[in-house]
Amino acid sequence: MPTNAPSPELSTSLDQGGTPIAFADATASDGSLRRFLHGLPGIDPVGLEARAASLGTRSIKTSAKAYAIDLAISMIDLTTLEGADTPGKVRALAAKAVHPDPTDRTTPHTAAVCVYPDMVASAKEVLKGSDVKVASVATAFPAGRAALPVKLADVRDAVADGADEIDMVIDRGAFLAGHYLKVYEEIAAVRAECGDKARLKVIFETGELSTYDNIRRASWLGMMGGADFIKTSTGKVAVNATPANTLVLLEAVRDFRAQTGIQVGVKPAGGIRSTKDAVKFLVLVNETVGEDWLDNHWFRFGASSLLNDLLMQRQKLATGRYSGPDYVTVD
Known part of the structure; x- marks a missing residue:
């Protein structure tokens, strides 16, 4: 299965907004951007899914499992995105993020x-x-259907209130209609609004992009626009993060760094609920992009319920007993 992207002479220089200037020619027009993105190697869906499934069968020893659990905890973006969110709920979640297990202060945040x-x-x-x-x-999470000035105001307010990271959603309607330049320009504008105050994660909603080829194109579009992270999903649709669509993102960041020298993070989000699932994703990272990405600066889990299962498995390894869900807080 080919994975290498076209290899023009690329520079690692960034413009004032933080986007790679190496792609100036490719992003000069809708036509040139379409030629670049459609020139990326096609993906064999059967081969991709077979590789993702094969990596998911890897087993790890007890000591390695303890390390993997702590690593996974340290990679979680503990999330609440509900209309009923209150300041009290958010403060409680933040306190849990700092001390996930109050009975064991060795638990990573x-x-x-x-x-x-x-x-x-x-x-x-x-x-x-x-x-x-x-x-x-x-x-305008999760649909991303709003005018650009509204989107930028949304980002500006969050950064002004102290957000360290911004998770933006692309306009999937524009992407699927082939208006790649519009999507690219929005990403670049949000990147510029973040400046040096916040890292930018670009969400593709892979479950709505129809094909793995589209996911690869969206990945490159996000990175060309200046993303610090590329992210699978909002967690608000039927199909969210899967090993296969995450593998596409991992291959994209690997190839992008090979071409530009710029490292970009990956965040699968939605549907990852168990320790077993988290370990599968960590194996996927290690086998595809290597140890450079096995750090929470470069890999995250977007999750709300995953942490509790990781804590229960951690307690079981430490005590030999399975505590059960009553021994962890309900988020």
Whole structure:
């Protein structure tokens, strides 16, 4: 299965907004961008899914499992994105992110807490002084159907309230209609709005992109626009993160770094609920892009319920007993 992208002479230089200037020719027009994206090697769906499934069968020893559980905990963006979210709920979630297991202070903290823009200040209040980041979905999440000035105002407000990371959604309607330049320009504009104050995660909603080829094109489009992370899903549709669609993103960031020298993170989100699933994704990372991505600066899990299962499995390894769900807080 071919994975290497076209190899023009690329520079690692970035423009003032933080986007790679190496793609100036490719992004000069809708036509040139379409030629570049459709010139990427096609994906064999059968081969891709077979490889993802094969990697998912790998088993790990007890000591390695303990390491993997702690690593997975440290990679979680602990998330609440509900209309019924309250400042109190967000503050409680933030406190859990700092000390996931109050009975065992050796438990690592999560990478971030992910909330709506109007809840950023509540999360920041609790997380001030800790190493846990505040991530905020923006740009008319989850549909992304709003005018660009509205999307940028959404980002501006979140950053002003202290968001360390912005999770933006692309306009899937524009992408599927072939208006790649519009999508690219929105990503670049959001990247510029984030400036040096917030890292940018670009969400593709892979379950709505129909094909693996489209997921690869969206991955390159996001990275060309200046994404610090590319992310599978919002968690709000039927098909969210899968090993196969995450593999496409991992291959894309691997090839992008080979071409440009720029490393981009990956975040599968939605539907990852068990320790077994998390370990499968970590194996996928290790076997596809290597140890450089086995760090929460470059790999995250977007999850709300995964943490509790990881904590229960961690307690079982430590005590030899399975505590059960009553021994962890309900998020």
